[in-house]
Amino acid sequence: MAYWLMKSEPDEVSIDDALAAPNQTVPWFGVRNYQARNFMRDGMQVGDGVLFYHSSCPEPGIAGLAEVASAAYPDDTQFDPNSHYYDAKSKREEPRWLMVDVKAVRKTRLLSLAQLRTIPELDDMVVLQKGSRLSITPVTPAQWKTLQALLK
DNA sequence: GCCAACGTTGGC
DNA sequence: GCCAACGTTGGC
Numbered sequence: 001m002a003y004w005l006m007k008s009e010p011d012e013v014s015i016d017d018a019l020a021a022p023n024q025t026v027p028w029f030g031v032r033n034y035q036a037r038n039f040m041r042d043g044m045q046v047g048d049g050v051l052f053y054h055s056s057c058p059e060p061g062i063a064g065l066a067e068v069a070s071a072a073y074p075d076d077t078q079f080d081p082n083s084h085y086y087d088a089k090s091k092r093e094e095p096r097w098l099m100v101d102v103k104a105v106r107k108t109r110l111l112s113l114a115q116l117r118t119i120p121e122l123d124d125m126v127v128l129q130k131g132s133r134l135s136i137t138p139v140t141p142a143q144w145k146t147l148q149a150l151l152k
Numbered sequence: 153g154c155c156a157a158c159g160t161t162g163g164c
Numbered sequence: 165g166c167c168a169a170c171g172t173t174g175g176c
Binding site: 007009021032055056057060083113133135 | 172173174175
């Protein structure tokens, strides 16, 4: 069992959108970073815990809890010339980009980035490191436990 | 809108 | 393989 933080722009897919989706599950399309892809491909397992993070919005922070609901599989948007996520260099026989399904568990109070930075136990969280931009980052069991207590 | 930080591309 | 130039992310 592993834990992850996954960023989503609420204008695109918010925790409310995910909760309203069929089976509270959304495909996590649009990841175009190799490190993040590799986390999905090599690190994630069905049932892993997910912190649903809202980014690029007025108040960025953790907005909900979710879980990994599928293994990694090809992200079809890479083959769609009309998609913002189209990648002309990716071939169907050898898809470059993958996604997983994410099932929303519940909405939480918004634990803002500013608040997260004040919690000493979370100092080492990857997402809080200077210059961190990765849209998917690992979370340690200790960090997860701390956050669960805060988000009860 | 600004800009720091990081990732990717491509010439050499 | 180096590295400059460019593109993107994302907080502010």
